[in-house]
Amino acid sequence: MYTTISMTVLAIFLLVPSPSFAQLSKVKAPTGNVNYVQHTFNAKDGSKINYWFMSPTTIEEGTKYPLVLTLHGGGGNTEAATVLGSDTLRKEFPCFVMAPAVTSSTSNWASPRGYNKKNRKEMLPVVLEAVDTLMKKYPIAADRIYVTGQSMGAVGTFGAISLRPDFFAAAIPVAGGWDPEDAIKMKHIAIWVFHGDQDKTVNVDYSRNMVDAIKKAGGTPKYTEYKGVGHNSWTKTYESAEVWKWLFAQRHKH
Numbered sequence: 217m218y219t220t221i222s223m224t225v226l227a228i229f230l231l232v233p234s235p236s237f238a239q240l241s242k243v244k245a246p247t248g249n250v251n252y253v254q255h256t257f258n259a260k261d262g263s264k265i266n267y268w269f270m271s272p273t274t275i276e277e278g279t280k281y282p283l284v285l286t287l288h289g290g291g292g293n294t295e296a297a298t299v300l301g302s303d304t305l306r307k308e309f310p311c312f313v314m315a316p317a318v319t320s321s322t323s324n325w326a327s328p329r330g331y332n333k334k335n336r337k338e339m340l341p342v343v344l345e346a347v348d349t350l351m352k353k354y355p356i357a358a359d360r361i362y363v364t365g366q367s368m369g370a371v372g373t374f375g376a377i378s379l380r381p382d383f384f385a386a387a388i389p390v391a392g393g394w395d396p397e398d399a400i401k402m403k404h405i406a407i408w409v410f411h412g413d414q415d416k417t418v419n420v421d422y423s424r425n426m427v428d429a430i431k432k433a434g435g436t437p438k439y440t441e442y443k444g445v446g447h448n449s450w451t452k453t454y455e456s457a458e459v460w461k462w463l464f465a466q467r468h469k470h
Contacts, residue, residue: 246288246315249301257346265342266317270301271354272310280357282311282464285347287325287365287372289391289450292317296364296388299454309464312356316343325365325372326379328395340375344383359468364388366450367418374426377402386466388459390450391415393422396429403435406466410453412445438462 245254245268252268259265272281288294297315299305316339318324323337350356363384365373370392377387378398386406407430411423420441427439442449453459 244292244317246286246292246294246317247297247301249298251301251306252297252313252315257342257349259342259345261342263337263339263342265339265346267343267346268297268315268317269350270297270313270315272312273306274310275355280355280360282309282360282362283347283350283356284311284313284463285343285361285363285376286313286315287343287363287369287376288315288317289365289367289369291367294369295366295450295454305460309460311464312350312354314343314347314350316346325368326375327371328375329398340372340379344376344380360385360464360466361468362386362388362463362466364390364463365392366390367392367447370418374398374402377405377407381405385468386463388453388463389423389426390453391418391423391447393418394426396425399426399429399433399435402430402437403433404469405435407435408438408440408459408462410440410442410449412442412447412449414444415447415449417447 247268252270254266254268257265257267284300286294286296294315297313300313318339323339326338326340361384363373363376370389371394373387373389374392374394377384378401381401384405388408390410409423409427411420413420427437430437442452445452
């Protein structure tokens with residue numbers, strides 16, 4: 217059995233961004249890759265969110281492509297978007313990539329039920345509304361929509377598949393966690409969880425507990441735990457060719 221950790225600790229992690237992120241006065245690009253173009257989305261409730269968007273190098277008529285939603289961590293960076301923008305991966309896995317940015321210390325992606333103590337604006341619903349708009353505009357394959365994120369973005373990844381369990385084909389949360397009570401919603405989704413066993417920022421038991429709960433709910437999540445690795449476990453994860461081959465092989469099970 218894995219160690220049970222108070223969800224209050226996870227709430228603190230969710231609600232208190234790193235100083236460098238909380239003090240941002242301007243929009244910080246989650247990736248510096250030149251293949252992304254910045255956009256602003258205006259939601260129905262009046263909220264706005266900035267996101268960086270990349271299209272396949274070539275879009276063939278009649279062909280639909282995967283969409284990867286990448287969620288950054290508290291530092292404002294999303295390594296997944298940067299790696300997917302490389303020449304190698306663009307050629308091997310042509311896809312659309314959306315990298316939104318939380319721009320205020322009063323916002324986050326999502327919080328487990330009942331743990332948004334400071335009432336921070338949860339931007340995940342706005343992001344998903346923006347994704348719906350993109351699907352109407354671009355040739356996106358509805359059965360190949362993926363989500364991944366690091367740290368705070370990994371929490372958002374769990375939150376995304378909890379909020380829309382019938383929308384995503386696969387998820388890769390790296391160094392995050394969520395409320396195990398929502399595991400039942402995720403049991404049918406292809407999930408590969410990553411964490412470093414020496415993570416001092418987000419305890420590895422958060423990932424262990426989620427994987428255990430999803431398995432008990434009837435799911436078959438994959439789990440990789442890096443020995444001797446701290447919080448930046450996303451570096452090893454996103455540089456792995458095996459990870460991307462697995463992700464793009466997944467399709468929504470209707």
